[in-house]
Amino acid sequence: MAERDKRKKLAIVIHDNPDPDAISSGLALKEIAKNLGVEANILYHGRIGHQENKAFVNLLGIDLGKMEEHNLKNFDEIALIDCSIPGVNNMVPLNSYVGIVIDHHPPGETEIKAEYIDIRPNFGATATIMTKYLQQLNINISKTMATALLYGIRTDTQDFKRKTDPADLSAASYLYPLSNHGILDQLEQPSMAIETLEVLGEAIRNRQVLGSYLLSNVGNIRDRDTLPQAADYLLSLEGISTTVVFGVTEDRIYISGRSNDIRVNLGEIMRQAFGEDAGGHANAAGAQIPLGVFSATKDRQTLLRLVNEAVVKRFLSAVGVENT
Ligand SMILES: [Mn+2]
Structure with a gap:
């Protein structure tokens, strides 16, 4: 030994x-x-x-x-x-x-x-x-x-x-x-999980496009791994070079982003927008934000709306895009 x-x-x-x-x-x-x-x-x-x-x-x-x-x-x-x-x-x-x-x-x-x-x-x-x-x-x-x-x-x-x-x-x-x-x-030929398919559908339906940026709130999620897949997929849409997909679990907001714009350093933008728990690379990054006291709220609809507003606003201000 x-x-x-x-x-x-x-x-x-x-x-x-x-x-x-x-x-x-x-x-x-x-x-x-x-x-x-x-x-x-x-x-x-x-x-x-x-x-x-x-x-x-x-x-x-x-x-x-x-x-x-x-x-x-x-x-x-x-x-x-x-x-x-x-x-x-x-x-x-x-x-x-x-x-x-x-x-x-x-x-x-x-x-x-x-x-x-x-x-x-x-x-x-x-x-x-x-x-x-x-x-x-x-x-x-x-x-x-x-x-x-x-x-x-x-x-x-x-x-x-x-x-x-x-x-x-x-x-x-x-x-x-x-x-x-x-x-x-x-x-x-991997079999795509039904939940991935649902999240993808949700991400496409809820997309908000500002120039070459696409943001999408997929609402309640169980598996956070569906987010990067959706962000990846949406990047192939015409005219889009940066995607941000986010959703909410029981206690956290998860955010996943992808970019093929060489001027964009997504990891740094995510850190700027969402703090120390965020990060990644220039072309792929993620963040998570604990809901804290808000996780107890019964009004899930209002919570989702507030999450959407906050995430979109913080991200756009970090990249310097005006949301009009
Ligand atoms: Mn690698």
């Missing part, structure tokens, strides 16, 4: 509510660590939300740990994957010492501190960076690994339609013959 305890342990922390890019990239780093004789755990906080992502983890049998169930003190080193700053979109305590950062999100104002930093903002996916590492280190890429990384690249680039670098394409073409096409087919 004592012998084993002396071995180095690596915590691979992927971003909150992880997507296939984060998960597959974590998997790749774990494999690299294994090749170096380092034991590693992939840790995340939040939920594996979209039906596709749940299917992805289940079909590939990927082993992930919850941040809450592990003590970072038991690890010798922390790696941040598909995120870059402790406490930002991950549960690593602020100012923690970080050994490795591998990400493709463009860095913001905050300085990134780590012993080893590899950020390639021009890449469409962290999985592309990880594929290159596996190739360069001559590490055998298993069928599961290839399938996971390929799916990560495809989802993060929306099948090479969004922010795609030639490196993403070459990584994908390398992975394609190695991957399990049956599983990829299954992942492409």
Whole structure:
């Protein structure tokens, strides 16, 4: 036992509510660590939300740990994957010492501190960076690994339609013959949950459009994961480059935004509009606001109306758009 305890342990922390890019990239780093004789755990906080992502983890049998169930003190080193700053979109305590950062999100104002930093903002996916590492280190890429990384690249680039670098394409073409096409087919036809469909319908019906901004209040929700999906979907509407979808659970307002406008840093706007509990990236962000004493109100209609007014007003004033 004592012998084993002396071995180095690596915590691979992927971003909150992880997507296939984060998960597959974590998997790749774990494999690299294994090749170096380092034991590693992939840790995340939040939920594996979209039906596709749940299917992805289940079909590939990927082993992930919850941040809450592990003590970072038991690890010798922390790696941040598909995120870059402790406490930002991950549960690593602020100012923690970080050994490795591998990400493709463009860095913001905050300085990134780590012993080893590899950020390639021009890449469409962290999985592309990880594929290159596996190739360069001559590490055998298993069928599961290839399938996971390929799916990560495809989802993060929306099948090479969004922010795609030639490196993403070459990584994908390398992975394609190695991957399990049956599983990829299954992942492409995820069954959309009825609630997601309802929220989408609600989001389309209740849309409020101001220039290229679209805001939509979907009212009462049970599953907050339906919001980013709706925000994603609405972004494909003609003339819309930023979407904000929000809804209310028993005790909280959840807000989810997406943007493909390069002038917009949605994460910062969300923080400005909704405070410290908000955040994310320039093109994808979220916020939550506790209802506090208002959660007890019996008049749900009035509550929803007030929520709508407040969210719309705060967001528009943060982006500097007049609501007339
Ligand atoms: Mn990513």
